[in-house]
Amino acid sequence: MKEQKYWSPYVSGIGLGLTLLLAFVMVGRGLGASGAMMRFDVWILNLFAPQHAASNPYFARYAQSPLSNWLVFEAIGVLIGGFLSGALGGRLKLAIGKGPQISNRNRLILAFVGGSIMGIGARLARGCTSGLALTGGATLSLGGWVFMFAVFAGAYATAWFVRKQWI
């Protein structure tokens, strides 16, 4: 199938906003992503080192039935919805997202490094772009807005150093 163009950011934004609003109306909470990933981590830990998971004060918060959680089901939905949209748009393909000036290997190394840094930041902030910036932004949470501007500040400050990766 021919790859289709992405939809207008304003149309996608309205779709996303209505989805968030629906979550508020139905269950009284917003969207999220990193919380589900943390729970997946603890689930893996429970399989291999349950005592370690139970004795660590952070993992212990999630150690009891980590996957039986609203966010985990929502995250499974994200995977399904993302796949459906990609399939309908002809955009399912194995590829590496990067600029023309960086090798595949270096891009993948930076993807892992960036992911690790983000994992730490998301847990420290108690949320990520979905769970804290988007959700907290819409409920006018003070922390949500402060966090959102901190994210943009951190990213813009770093952009120059990794410009070869993207432009």
Add this chain to the structure above:
Amino acid sequence: MAPFYKFGFFGEQTSFVIALLIGISFGFWLERAGFGYSRKLALQFYFRDMTVLKVMFTAIIVAMVGLLYFSLFGWLDLSKVYVNPTYLGAMVVGGLILGVGFAIGGYCPGTSMVGAITGRIDGMVFLLGALFGMLVFGELFPGFEEFFNSGAMGHITLPQFFGVSSGPIALAAVLMAVGMFIGGEWLEKKFAKEEV
């Protein structure tokens, strides 16, 4: 009255089914916007593609206005909608760290799931990195538990913080978003070299 789950219209099991459906919609719109592709996300930080800013602020404004509207007409009890608690120190530093990871890795957690499931190898690797980083955080947690709780201010909102009602704050947020849309379109005209 909404939120329906909080008023006992359905139980936890049903809420999980709803979570799955809402997640499907969430993932669908993320992918539609182009957020499964790291370069499109990252070019935001070079002013060449302002999609992240536009999508994010449109979504925030739509959900915020919807919440206030429903509450104004008495359809929704705003006090039963979860407001993220504020931990100022941890959120400023955590946000900065997350931003660094965003520019280097090219995704955020939700978009990396969409990238990975649509076949982007860098998305899969990023996702593994994020899972690894969260494990590292947990292992090191006892060392900075105090900082994790620093600047705790409870479930405080901007209207409460500034001591004004929600209306003016919401209006300011809408005006700021519109300003960002206009600025974003202008920046794209100036800096965009290609359509991503």
